[in-house]
Amino acid sequence: MQQKPNQFIKLRQEKLEKIKALGIDPYPVESSRSHFISALMENKEALLASETSVTIVGRLVAMRRQGKLGFGNLEDASGKIQLYVAQNLLGEENYELFKLCDPGDFIQANGSVFYTQAGEFSLKCTAIKLLSKNIRPLPAVKEKMVDGKTVRYDEFSDIELRYRKRYLDLLLNPDHRKVFELRSRIITAIRRFMDNLGYVEVETPILQPLYGGANARPFITHHNTLDMDLYLRIATELYLKRLIVGGFERVYELGKDFRNEGMDRTHNPEFTMIEFYEAYSDLRGMMDIAESLIKHLAKDVIGKEIFHYHGHEVNLGGTWRRAAMTDLVNEYTGIKVDNSSQEDLEAFCKAKQIEIPKGSGKGKLIALLFEHFVEPKLVQPTFVCDFPKEISPLAKAKPGNPLLADRFELFIAGGEFANAFSELNDPMDQRERLEAQAALRALGDEEANVVDEDFLEALEYGMPPMGGQGIGIDRLVMLLTENDSIKEVILFPQMKNS
RNA sequence: GCAUCUUUAGCUCAGCUGGUAGAGCAACUGACUCUUAAUCAGUGGGUCCGGGGUUCGAAUCCCCGAAGAUGUACCA
Numbered sequence A: 001m002q003q004k005p006n007q008f009i010k011l012r013q014e015k016l017e018k019i020k021a022l023g024i025d026p027y028p029v030e031s032s033r034s035h036f037i038s039a040l041m042e043n044k045e046a047l048l049a050s051e052t053s054v055t056i057v058g059r060l061v062a063m064r065r066q067g068k069l070g071f072g073n074l075e076d077a078s079g080k081i082q083l084y085v086a087q088n089l090l091g092e093e094n095y096e097l098f099k100l101c102d103p104g105d106f107i108q109a110n111g112s113v114f115y116t117q118a119g120e121f122s123l124k125c126t127a128i129k130l131l132s133k134n135i136r137p138l139p140a141v142k143e144k145m146v147d148g149k150t151v152r153y154d155e156f157s158d159i160e161l162r163y164r165k166r167y168l169d170l171l172l173n174p175d176h177r178k179v180f181e182l183r184s185r186i187i188t189a190i191r192r193f194m195d196n197l198g199y200v201e202v203e204t205p206i207l208q209p210l211y212g213g214a215n216a217r218p219f220i221t222h223h224n225t226l227d228m229d230l231y232l233r234i235a236t237e238l239y240l241k242r243l244i245v246g247g248f249e250r251v252y253e254l255g256k257d258f259r260n261e262g263m264d265r266t267h268n269p270e271f272t273m274i275e276f277y278e279a280y281s282d283l284r285g286m287m288d289i290a291e292s293l294i295k296h297l298a299k300d301v302i303g304k305e306i307f308h309y310h311g312h313e314v315n316l317g318g319t320w321r322r323a324a325m326t327d328l329v330n331e332y333t334g335i336k337v338d339n340s341s342q343e344d345l346e347a348f349c350k351a352k353q354i355e356i357p358k359g360s361g362k363g364k365l366i367a368l369l370f371e372h373f374v375e376p377k378l379v380q381p382t383f384v385c386d387f388p389k390e391i392s393p394l395a396k397a398k399p400g401n402p403l404l405a406d407r408f409e410l411f412i413a414g415g416e417f418a419n420a421f422s423e424l425n426d427p428m429d430q431r432e433r434l435e436a437q438a439a440l441r442a443l444g445d446e447e448a449n450v451v452d453e454d455f456l457e458a459l460e461y462g463m464p465p466m467g468g469q470g471i472g473i474d475r476l477v478m479l480l481t482e483n484d485s486i487k488e489v490i491l492f493p494q495m496k497n498s
Numbered sequence B: 001g002c003a004u005c006u007u008u009a010g011c012u013c014a015g016c017u018g019g020u021a022g023a024g025c026a027a028c029u030g031a032c033u034c035u036u037a038a039u040c041a042g043u044g045g046g047u048c049c050g051g052g053g054u055u056c057g058a059a060u061c062c063c064c065g066a067a068g069a070u071g072u073a074c075c076a
Helices: A007-021 A037-042 A044-050 A092-099 A159-164 A166-172 A174-196 A237-245 A283-302 A325-333 A342-351 A362-377 A427-442 A453-460 A473-481
Strands: A054-066 A069-076 A079-086 A106-115 A121-132 A142-146 A149-153 A220-223 A228-232 A250-258 A270-279 A306-309 A312-315 A321-324 A382-388 A401-412 A415-422 A466-472
Touching: A037 A044, A037 A054, A037 A069, A037 A079, A037 A121, A044 A106, A054 A079, A054 A121, A079 A092, A079 A106, A092 A121, A159 A166, A166 A174, A174 A250, A174 A270, A174 A283, A174 A473, A237 A250, A237 A270, A237 A453, A237 A466, A270 A283, A270 A473, A283 A382, A283 A401, A283 A415, A283 A466, A283 A473, A306 A473, A321 A325, A325 A362, A325 A382, A342 A362, A362 A382, A362 A401, A415 A473, A427 A453, A466 A473
Parallel strands: A079 A121, A321 A382
Antiparallel strands: A054 A069, A054 A106, A069 A079, A106 A121, A142 A149, A220 A228, A250 A270, A270 A466, A306 A312, A382 A401, A401 A415, A415 A466
């Protein structure tokens, strides 16, 4: 038989025609199910004793036909069971249909459970119905139990294909499906945790006339009817603060932010973040929430405290260190930051070949030293406090030290997991800080904040003292599911056209 | 952005210093009423990522390009 490049599809389409010739609709509307497959597997003896007749549905994932008898494995979202299909039980016509079925087809099977001679718990089929015909063969992945462990053969493992054809990855690699089930449970648990603290979940605009709340380059789009450019949000901060002005006391938003920047194993251009703001709280309150939330997710959702991540062993269970940025810089570089002049720090950076952006003050230099010499070393959870105010335009100054912000970032395994401040609510101070950012922007810093007049006006009407925090969900899921690439925890990661 | 590596059948891969492209699984045909990585017999299937070059001859060597991975830079 001559076979062309799309040989597989052609052959299956021929089968499809044969099925139609039997008067069977290969894509019927109706299906029914009396039991999930897991319900059969969990109640074997009772179903066996009662000889209950059941109807199950799912995808046929393997077939072993031998003349007038055959076996198949049927899989639904809950589990997998072997089908025993014999001509003398189905009748000739129905068995003819079975012979035209392929792995990948969706079918409905009626029958009752029993043990085969080989001792496998199976469904003895009395009828099968085709629910959806597969016309493109699935990549063949076979598995076998060896000493109680599942050994897999010819795994669908090409990383690029797994990301581009995620549906195949999910279908063929149950471990990867599990990661996304866990992601869902983690997000549900986060929402429940915040709800229990009395927070209200809100939704603010993704399309924004001005962007703010973080230092990042935005995606720009255009609204035709309004004939105006809009930005995809880089953060939810400024809108959530407006809600606190509006009388809400505890709000959170869990959703996507978009940043038009580099991509690597911890950055995807669209990513998921939770931000929350609590009136009459402050940095200390935010620290307590971060620690108790993440410990709760580890212990109660995942069920452990030790995680392997980016080559490190991280213990989320212990007491989390709290340290000032300047002390950490001193600890790892030996520099006494408080006693150093801006010139001293610039000289040190130059000696270490660290590029200094235009307009950098002493605070920025301290932050640069921190990033280069401290950040990668912070393996166990560490709250880094006392950020320079200069690089924290939306944070209140630390009481008693006008050069520092009342801010922390949480670092785990050398990466940032949370960022929180006692939020700045002095409208005059906020205006000055945003104008300082605008000056940096004029010097070429494309990631500096822009001045948002409406936000400033909202502050002028009065905003209570409060704590606010952002936690990157993707990285948290990476840590908790022990995946080193963000693409492993995002269902459809950004890829170039191939 | 830069560096290194990868790209061969539907999937997973082999293919040595250049000599007519291979395996397993999947697919197709046939046999088979207790298989389960079913088995047995047979068959078909390739833009060797794309383009150019060197050579009598290129999957293999060289150049350009694409995609992906890793590292690095940027992302305070």
